[in-house]
Structure formats: structure tokens, C-alpha cells
Amino acid sequence: MKAIISDELKLRLRYQARAVGIVGALAMIASIFLTWAYGHEALDDMAYPGAPSPLQLFFGLLALLVLALLAIPLVGKPKLGRWARIVAWNTTAKTAALAALGMAVVAVAGIAIELGGLINVDPGGWVALAGGLVSVASTLFLPDSPEPSLERVKSPKWLQISVIGVAMALVLFGAAFALGLSDAGSFLTFAAFLVGLVMVLRQFGAFDWLSIAGANNNRVLVLSAFAVAFVFPFTQDGSDANMSIAAQVLIFAATALGLNIVVGLVGLLDLGYIAFLGAGAFTAAVLSESAFSRIDFHPPFIVTVLISGTVASVLGLLIGAPTLRVSGDYLAIVTLAFGEIFRITMNNLDGSDGPNITNGSAGIPGIPDLDLFGFNFGDPHIILGIDIGRFANYYWLMLLVMGLIIVVFTNLNHSRIGRGWVAIREDELAAEAMGVNTFALKLLAFSGGAFLAGVAGAVKAHHDVSVTPEQYVFLESAFLLAAVVLGGMGTVAGVLIGATILKLLPEKLRFFSDYRLLMFGLLMVFMMRFRPEGIVADERRQLEFHAEDEELADEVEEELITHHAHLNPDRKAFEL
Amino acid sequence: MNKRTFKLAGVAILASTLALAGCGARTDAGTGGATGTKVAKIGVIAPLSGDLSAMGLGIKNSVDLAIKQANASNAIPGWKLELAAEDDQATPDVGKNAATKLASDDAVVGIVGTLNSGVAQSTIPVLDAAKIVQVSPANTNPSLTKGADYLTAPKRSNANYFRTCTTDDVQGPFAAQYLLGTGVKKVATIHDKTPYGQGLVTEFAKAFTAGGGTVVGAETINPDDDNFSAVVSKVKAVAPEAIYYGGVYSEAGPLSKQAKAAGLKVPLMGGDGIYDGNFMKLGGTDGDLATSVGAPVETLASAKAFLDGYKAGGYTDGYSAYGAYAYDAANSIIAALKTSLASAADAKSARAGTITAMSSVAFEGATGKVAFDQYGDSVSRVLTVYKVSGGAWKAEKTGELK
């Protein structure tokens, strides 16, 4: 865009552009009081004049942002004071206008598709679209603003904590709202809103500020995140439909976090990781009280979990010991072969090709619900007057398991072991030369990761009720890997986001399911090519993928120093 | 322009937005629609995407046909039936989500599905907890109805589960009796390690040896395999007079072709999983045999109604292997709904009643007589042996398993 519109032109037209942009924003705000769709069936019913639907209100919010970002600078630089520099007004306004336009486009397309033709889009939809176009076009003529520097603003602790709290509450609200949207068009429109909002906030500098605030109040951040996740089932009004998805997302995310140790921290590509989840699930199933279990030993679940984890990690040792000595490429294929060995073996332990342990491809169904300390996970409960169903119970249990895995992950990451792992990932020979016991550390990561997957598998067996070999095919390993790659190797937040996207989108966009794997394959290729560090980038990792980028290197260096200064105000910034 | 004006303008815009947002009322008198008819939904859980989608779509369309016919004939006065189809992608996890989604829809009173026994294991408990009847057109795993020890101590596992397809202990013995009747005494068995294939072969072998024949070889293949030369050589070495294969046409066709290419020129026999036009395309040759449930479609008036209706329905996908069973499954639910919905205030309260009413359902369906025994299995024991001749399936012998 910079090339198309010269800086002089921008400078000359800046007042006119601002005025036109404000008109566009006002048009968008006005549009939400008009009807967008001819029929009531489209999206979340946009056929009431004067009474915007929730999605229309969200659109209005974006439009208000455009308006505010364009209008506030009109008070003049002296009045704005340092805020004139802290916020990138023009650029953020451009982003907000783009976000609004994007949402309008998705909404209008959704209406047209769901009602069968553009003819069903009412004037309101067109006004929104036109307003978006006008504001985007006009903001292109605004001079670029300097980078925002919101994170340099000193803020009191109470403000930081309360903003974190509000942000978490908003996340909860957004998640509950998104899950409640059953129709694909509404879901996509809301997703467009969310993506737009995130872009605007990023441009605003909100995330930089939040990450500093988060680093300063780490405990508050983690606790409030868990509190929000804990409260989530209460927003579902006793419905199990979304809780079963949510519990699955958590199981998937916990497994992906385990894989993240192996892939993200140590850089070992494990393509058979699902086998460790399967090993845990099958162990738990065989040791459960299911009528199909062929072993007459049914310890309490606490013991079962430990056995499941141990079985998985022993398998990890068995497969890791021979292969971790050779190059990493081999490991990828050997683990893939191991995944196949596991699946075929589970299929064969059916009495005709081996001892009957797993019932072959029929698997082990009828696994009873967990019963911990007299609390049966299958029973619905009423807490605070709200029904809590079966899946919510498992959701909470998985939340605990997840917490455990996150604690292990972060502590390891910042320990001597973690630094050893990263050293191996970056340059194994150099690490070895520096006295890092690479083989032992790799083996530890491999079997440790397997242990975590085994634990998750034990819960999964009870949650799923039945365990069959076909649940543990290669594609599932590929999905786990994709969650790690998509979210960001080596980060916790990234993997959580990646896992949520990969599990949630297919559930919400079922009309798309035949093309799911096609898109998945493309996504992997494009991620590797254009953003190999994932959505949430681990800084060291990002540098590794963009080694030639000097600017980024300086930035990371600087950030590491400032981060360090924030974390340890007393200590001098370390030298790099 | 001063700060004050701006503040005022901002407040004014915000206030007017909020006011406008508050004033409109989101009620509409026009859309109430016809009152008086209540809606009950019959769900479908089947693979509607992926490599098994042909069979899944056949199931969905056949249920759709049954529902349309019931609505047209006003089968349940005062109620309108609707279809609620969910994709399970042939995976248990997705199937379970589909089941929870349907269970939380209060209008759903019954479900036809699933295609895969493995998926059924995950959906049955969810639906049982919600007291929703599930009728499968395709699950053949005996333990789904008779529990873990189905051979020694059959015990009904879930009261809400029924099926219209026959289980392996009917088809296997029927095939054994047929082969013995044609003078075959030495048979090699092969199965694909699925519950379906393994069950068929187990039951077949039992009946075949009991009838005086010998099973000279027992082999297995992996369903994702396509080169069977090693197995074929092994089987050829024991010189059987026929091969009994437990599995579906996608492997049976190539297996038959590769066996004949390797010089093992004996007929291959299988269950309804290979009774499909694609079997011949993939290598099934003249002389190969299959059993299928019910009398041949041409001789059954009730089956004609299904075939004609399906043709008239304008569905783009064929009804496929399990369409007729799915049609019968939907009609059995509709028959039960006639009793349970008659006195019900809403669909949800009729759920438990529908399960009870299922046991007394009996009618002539597209696959023959439809009724359920105390375990929820189909009582139909009429089967037909089909033989490939001239590249097409021809009915060979129809009979009832004694």
C-alpha cells in the first residue's frame, strides 16, 4: 500500500480522509439498526429493524473502534500529549476498518449462502459493507503512525491485575458464545470478529502491554486462566453437547503439550506419539472394571494412572534407546513405524493372532465411569443451581491433569534440563562438546513425554467409554504434531490455541468435513513456509527459523533484556 | 473544536447507540407457523464424509425416505417427523460428539446408526443415559447386544440399542450349510480382523465343522493391505475346495482376483459385506458366493416400495449396502413412535416410552420381517445365497436358518 499512495498525497489528504473515514464508521454503526437479511434463518437472525442481533452488536463494536480511533486524534496533538505517540492511531484505525470490512464480508457471504443468493441480503448488510469499504479506503490515505509503545507506559499493579482479570473474563465469554453458535455461518462471522479484534488489539499494542503485565503478575495470570477454565462448565447450562467437545479439546491439548516437550523443546520429531496415548488408554481399559477386560486385576484409578503412565514411558524407553543414538530424521520414521506396530499389535492381541488382551479391533467397550473418593464421574451434579453433566466432570479432571503437565513443562523449560534440551535442539554436537549428556537428556524427554501421554490416555479411556485400535492411527499423530506446529513449538499458550483450533473448527464447520484433511495438509505446508514458529512464537525458536533476520535478532535480544529487567528488577540486565 | 465538544459528541453517539439497541423488540408475531403439529426428530449418526461416506449417505437418504413417507401418510397424527443427520466420520470421538449433540436436542426421539461397531460402542452409552433408542442398520458385533460373554452368558448391555441387520451367528451357519449342501468338505477361512469379519468366520467355522466339514486353513489379512500373495500361497498349499472370507467387498474383490491369478481357482464366499456390485468390479469372478439377509428384493412387495420410493426420491447417492436396513430401522422407530408419541406432551417425554414400544414392533420391511428379540437383535432368519454369474449377483437359494 505504501507504494501505491505516496506520502505527500497522504499528508495532503489527511483531513479529508479522516472525515470520510468517520462517515464510513458512522454508516457501519447505523447499519446494525437496519435489517441485514431477508429471512430469519440466516446467521443469528438479522431481520429485525432497530434491534441488532448479537453478531450485529459485535460488528457495531468494531465500527465504534474505527470511529474512536479516527475521531480522538482530532482533539489535536497538544491535548493528546504523549498519547499521540504511544498509540498508533492511524495504523490501528486502518486495521480496525479492515477488521470491520472482513466481518461484514463474511456475514454477507454467510447470509447469501444460507438463504440462497445475494438477493436475500437486505440494505443493512450492504450499508455495512459499503461503510467498511469507505473506511478502509479512506484510512489508506492516512499517514502511517510510528510503532505503538503502549508497553512502555508505567501502570499501577491494580490496573494490571484487573485488566488481566477482565481479559480472562472476556475470553470466557467469547468461548461460551462461540460454542453456543451452532450454525456454521454465525460461527465463521464470530470468528472473523475475533480475528479482527485480535489484530486491532495487537496493532494497538495491547498484547505487548499484557505480556509485560502478565510477566509481572505471572501467578495472577496463571490462576485467573485456570479460574476461567474452571468456571467454563457453568456457562453451559447443563448441556453436554459442548462439554464433550471441551473435554476432548483438553485431552488433545494435554497430549499435544506432552509432544511439545519432545518436539518443541528437544527438537525430536515423534510421529508415533499417539501410540503412547493409546498405550495409556489400553492399559487403563484393561485394568478397569469393564466386562470386556481380560485381566483380573482392577486397582483403584490412582494406581491405574501411574501404571498407564509407566507402561507408556517404558515403551518410550524401548523405542527411544535404539533410535536416539542415530540422526533425528531416522527417529521420525522409526517412531512412525512404532506407531504402526502399536496399532497392529493392539489389533492382533485378540485371541487368534496372539493372546486375547484387547479383543482385537473390537477393542474394550463398556469402561465404567471413574469413581474417585466416592464421587462418580458419570452422575450429573447440581452445583449452585446449575446442572453439571458427565462430561463437565471429566473436563475438570482433565483441567487438573493439564495443570500438572503445564507445571512440569514450564519448570523443566526453565531448569538446567530444559536449557540442555534447547541446546540439543539448536546444535547437538556443540551441546555434547559443552558436556551436555545428550543421549540421557533425549531419552528423558522421550520417556517423560510418553509418561504424560499415558496419563492423559488413562483419563481418555474412561471419558470415551470404549478403547479401540482405530482411534490411534497415524493421522492422529499428525494432528497432534499439527497442533504443536500451528500453535507454536515450545510454547504452552500456542499449543493450547493450536489444539483448540484443530479440534473445535471441524466440530463447528461440519459442512466442510470432506475437505478437512485437504486443508490440514495445506496448512502444514503453508505454516512451514510462512510462519514456521507458529501463531504464538517462542522467541528463541523464532530466531532459529529466521536466522538471517538481523532486525529480529536485535529485537529479541532487546526484549530478552527488558523482560529480564521486568522479571528481576533488582538484577542488572544480563549481557548477551 | 475543543475537548468538551468532543466528549459530548462521543457520549451522545454512545448513548444513542445503546438506546437504539435497547428499544427494538426481538419478537415477531408472524413466524409462529402452524400450531397444533408438534415436531419429533429422528437422528442419523453415520459417516457422511470420508471414504465410507457412500454407505453413510445411503443410510441417511433411506431414513429420509422413511420419514417423508411417514409424514405423507400422516403416520403419527399431530406430529411431524424431521431428520437430524450428524456426521461421525467413522471415528468414535466424532461419533460421541454427534450423539451428545443429538441427545441435547429435546426434539430427538430416536437415532438410526451407526455404520461402524467401534463408533456404536461410544454412542450407545451417551444415548442410553438420555433414554434415546438407537437402531443400527449395520453393526454386527454380537457383544453390542449380548454383552461381553455373548457366547456363554448372553446378557443385554443397553436397553436402548436395537439392530435390523443380522448378527454373524445367523449368516455364518447359513453359508456353512449351503457349502456342505453343495458337497464342499474342505474350506480355508480368511478374515480381515474386524469384529464383523472375525465374527462371521468364527460362526461359519463352528457350523461347518459341526456339519462334518474340515477347516483346513485359517488366515487373517490387514484391512489396509492390498497385496495378498503371501496369504494366497499359504492357503493354496492346503488345497481347499472353497474360501470363506469374513470382510467387505473392497478387500474381497482383489483377494478373489489374486487367488485366481495365483492358480487357486476355487469359489470365494462371504457375507452381506461383499454382496455389492463393486465386488465384481474389483475382481470378484463368476462362481463367487455371498449370503444376504431376507428374500431377494424382486420377490418382496415391501422391498419394492423402498426401491421405487428411493428412485422417485431423486437422491444423488445410491442406497448402498445398508440402505434397506436403515429404511427398516427408521420404520421400526416410527412404528414405536406411533405408540409412544400418541400420549406424549412433548418429544422428550416420549423417549423412554419409545424404547419400551420397540419390543412389540413387527412389520414386513425392505429386508423381510422386522422385529426384535429380547436382546434387541433382529429376529429375521430368512437368508439368500447369491452367486456371481455373468458379472452380476444372481439369487441361488433362499431359505430360513433352522
Added chain:
Amino acid sequence: MDLFFQQLINGLSLGSLYALIAVGYTVVYGIVQLINFAHGEIFMIGAFGSFATWTVMGSPTDWPATGSLLILLPVMILGGMAASISVALLTERFAYRPLRNAPRLAPLISAIGVSVFLQEFVRLFYGRIPGLPDAKSSIPFPAINGITGEIIQIGGVTIQMSAVFTVGALAVSTAFLWFFVNRTRTGRAMIATSQDPDTARLMGINVDRVIMAAFAVGAALAAIAGVAHGLTNGNIGFRMGFLAGLKAFTAAVLGGIGNINGAVVGGLVLGVAEAMATSFIPGQLGSSAWKDVWAFVLLILVLVFRPQGLLGAKVVDRA
């Protein structure tokens, strides 16, 4: 004893198939140290390409044996090669080349994406090309007079002509490959690049071209394997590349990755081992349901006791 020779024949036929695919892994690995995970899919594309060629020729089924063997089959193979080589070069260009200097994980992950994408692409879109059948389930491969259904009977051992074709194709391909690598400019440039890419570049070798040649050679052999697979098994399907690719990689490691002769030997050894395992391992573990497991166990054993493979890797890990 008949059974032994029968399984030996089966194993050699299967092993030749693995060897034809394994060459593709080994050539590419030797030059760019990349495990082209999507190579199994290139094999699948080759089979589908030859099927499409057959359709374009009017789906002939009644050609006499000589015509079939001298014209129909070679044209089908060439068609398959055209398809597999173009797809291989496209993936190299768009999925691997941009990642050449990225950490080693990146191209491998990209390759998994390519593999899934190609499978799905064939499944969803092959049937949408006018005249071609739907690829959502297996497609029967055309019968070639002179090969399909023809057998040579020696005592109790049946040798199918399709097996003869597969073994013969391997022999001819290996001879051509030897000539190509040792006697042509491009071939010698490949050797030079595999030994030291930087020096090769300084000597005026166009490394990009060499890498493309490696992908093309691998894809060409994979297409021959695709046709052989279709003739032996009678059908092709979009999923046929996954397991075959994995086995072929095992064969490449078995022989010593980066070593072309190793790939051929590794393929044959693996094929024979797999066929023998189904007949001569006693008890339940001898069931053919375990044969894939034995193949992979062999892979792990090789890595433990002889990571450089049977014939020794030409390019030892330089990372």
C-alpha cells in the same frame, strides 16, 4: 518346499516393488538429506497417472498380447511417469526448496502436509476429471493381455507374469540408473553434489537442477512401481502410498540410505523377509497379520546393530 519357493517368488516380487520406491528415498536423501515423506504418494500418483493414460487411450481391453506389451504398457508407464514427475517437481519447488536452509524439522513437517494433501486431493478430485472414475474407493486396474492372469507353472510353484514384470522392471531400471548416474553429466553432477554441495556449486554445477533431477529420477521409478502394483494387485487406491512408502523407506535404511545399490538389496531382503515371515514363523506370531510388524522390527534392529545399513550408507550423517 514348494511353499518355500512360492514365498520366495512372492517376496522377490514384493521386494522389487519396495526397491523401485526405495530408490526415490535414497537418491533424494543422498543429495539433500531430506526424507521425502511424500514419496509414497508420488508412487500412488504414478499409478493413477497410468490409469488416466489408459482411459485417454480409450480404455482398451482387447489389444493382443504383443501390442499390449510393446505399446499399451509402455505408454501407460510413460503417462504415469509424466504425472509422478510433475507432481514431484511441484512439491520440490513449492514445499521443500523454500525450506532448504530451515531447521531440519521444517521440511519433514512440510512433507507430511504434502503427503496428506496429495492423498486427499486424489480422493476428492480424481473423479471430477471427466472420464475418470471416482477415487474415493479402490479402482480396478486395467488388465494387460500377456501379463494379467498369465502364469508360468514350475512344479508346484506358480509364477505370475505380473511378478515377472515387476522383477524385470527393477532389473531394467537399475541398469538404466547405473548408466545415468555413472555415465551422464547430470548423473555425475548428482554424485558430486551428494559428496559436497558447496564445492559442487563452486565447480559450476547447478545444484537446483541436480536436486530436481534427483526428484525426477525417484518419481520415474515410483511410477513404474505404481504400474507394477496395479498389475499385481489388480486395483489401486488413494491410500496405497502410505504403507508402501513406509516399507520402502525401511528398505532404504536397511540397505544403507543414500546408497542406490543398498536400496535395491534392502527392498529385496525386506520383501522376502516379509513373505517368509507369514509362512515360517511358528505359532500365532506367524499369522500374516504380523507381517508389517516384522518389517518394522527389522528396521529398528538394523538401526541398533548396523545403522549404516547392509551395504553401508554412502552419505554418513553429517549433521
